[in-house]
């Protein structure tokens with residue numbers, strides 16, 4: 001299959017969706033991104049890389065970072081699962097409502113509450129954002145991957161919701177470290193800037209059943225399978241059912257407009273377009289992945 005030509009075709013097919021939706025503005029620095037951007041990259045398990053549009057343009061990783069921090073936390077053991085569940089929340093990604101009824105245990109690691117717990121767990125082994133940066137740089141082979149200081153400052157200045165989630169969980173004994181420290185690491189992990197090409201390459205370990213770019217193992221194949229399963233059921237928040245229906249792949253979105261999806265055994269795909277739907281998922285991104293699985297027939301189903 002000529003993937004480069006296929007990606008160009010998809011960019012044309014979804015052109016009516018590019019610029020649709022709203023750029024996230026609750027983090028003011030994200031609102032400065034031009035809405036009519038679109039990029040898509042596919043990294044295959046054999047190392048080949050293909051892309052279209054703005055596929056080499058860095059953008060804000062945001063919640064896509066949650067997949068990588070979960071993988072890093074699990075590489076140290078299963079302890080995180082005592083503190084966070086594995087069920088879809090059916091609620092917005094930054095919702096507080098379930099925590100009180102569920103004893104401060106977040107539904108899953110991909111809503112903000114769950115990701116804060118994962119960052120807190122990873123922080124037992126050193127600064128979580130630094131660990132994440134080290135991993136991403138190694139996997140995509142780029143030492144210049146960095147935290148965007150403007151986005152980080154903007155997010156830190158508008159983090160009351162996440163601060164509330166973290167303090168609320170702390171009140172149930174579900175924070176190991178002081179909230180300001182966990183929040184700082186979480187904000188920096190979300191503010192990492194990467195391109196579609198970088199993200200697709202960095203996520204390949206999930207298509208390789210846990211094996212990293214250098215051939216060493218981050219996770220056993222069972223743990224990699226489980227992360228993919230949680231991505232499928234929870235990776236796009238209260239739209240996970242619709243995403244599974246349309247795309248049929250494990251996927252994780254971020255409010256920077258990126259979505260990373262995994263075809264186990266074959267490839268990792270990253271698409272970016274900043275216009276978001278009401279649930280915080282890229283409109284053109286979901287359409288492009290929908291076209292991708294339709295045209296290739298690559299799906300987990």
Ligand SMILES: NC(=O)CC[C@H](N)C(=O)O
Nearest residue numbers: 062063093112190254255
């Ligand atoms: N869905 C997202 O990408 C949300 C991430 C963002 N950093 C937040 O905490 O709100």
